[in-house]
Amino acid sequence: MPQVKGPRFTEEIDNKIIELMKIYGNIPNYYVKISEEINKQFNSNYTSKKIRQRWISTLDPKFHHKPLNEDEKSFIIQWVENNKTPDDPKIHWKILISEIEKKFGKLRSENMVKNFWNLRNRKSGNKQHKNINYDKNKKDIVSPPLPPLHPLEDNISTNAKLLEILKKDFFFLMFE
Template sequence: MVRNKNPLFNEEDNERIRNYMKEFGHYHNRFVRVSKLIPKYTPKQISNHWRNYLNPDLCHEPLGSYEKNFIIDWIHKRQKSRVNVFKKNFENFYHYENIINRNNGKNNILKQPRKYQQSNDIIPWKNVVRDLENQFNKRYSENKVRNFWNSRQKSILKKSRKQKQMQKTAEQKQVFILPATNKCPLPSNGQNDSSRISIASLLNDTSTCVF
């Protein structure tokens, strides 16, 4: 049977899912069981819909400041831990490859292991939601937590780009005075302040100054 890739959950289907989850919620393959009874939805679609919308234990309040800080700290600690694991594994790989190449009399260029070439860090949102619930006794949807983090990252990236653009614009606006020629003499340091020529007059007087 061909299933719709992006089906819309109507209220009738929502009610059926709620009832089936009361019956099969204690099974580890509960979403597979429900999908067999509502075959137009895949187990993954039902699982996502349940975790983000239908679960009666969901907290629909907006994330508070403490919850947001908890999410940020949780992800930063995980990313730092993954970096340390990567360094340790890569150093072990580097040491092992050097021994192999030395024993074989080869002078090969060391390549980074393929399994560590992926720089994107996948965040386990299930674990974030679980620890968030254990800490604050509130179960937020994965979508809400994920949307907060993605929105924050986009905001940081936007500010960073804006700062770089402002810095670039400021550098372009800087005026560099080239050394003066005989046709456009500049006053020496020994002259009085009253006899000094302003930079604006030098720039505007194109008839006497040639750069």
């Protein structure tokens, strides 16, 4: 299902959001108030949800927006492998982000960390949600190897099965 994009943010609108966060950032429902002000001033239709997402993913000065370095990437991988168990296979992103901030002194957005993790798994092809096994002693995730792709005609069914697995993983990651 395609995402509804809505109007694009401009530098002028971004600056206004930053200004209004300084004014309204401590009142209840401040994203609603800011969206009302922005929509009135710029004759637009930004939702409070869009304003919030823009703030936490791009504008909030508390967040470190430069790409993750290799140490941070290694830390994320190790943390997930050590904290994901068969009893609780969910990744607790907020806890991970807090740990990253403690260790590296940089606050990262949840979106940035999730994007790194999901892209890494998509690239490595090691994430098969239904076939993940856990070594209970080590807390390591052990995924079965994927069959190799062969362009030969007699392996079309193998390639089709693999394609179906990858489609399911991609669909799952989109809504994770």
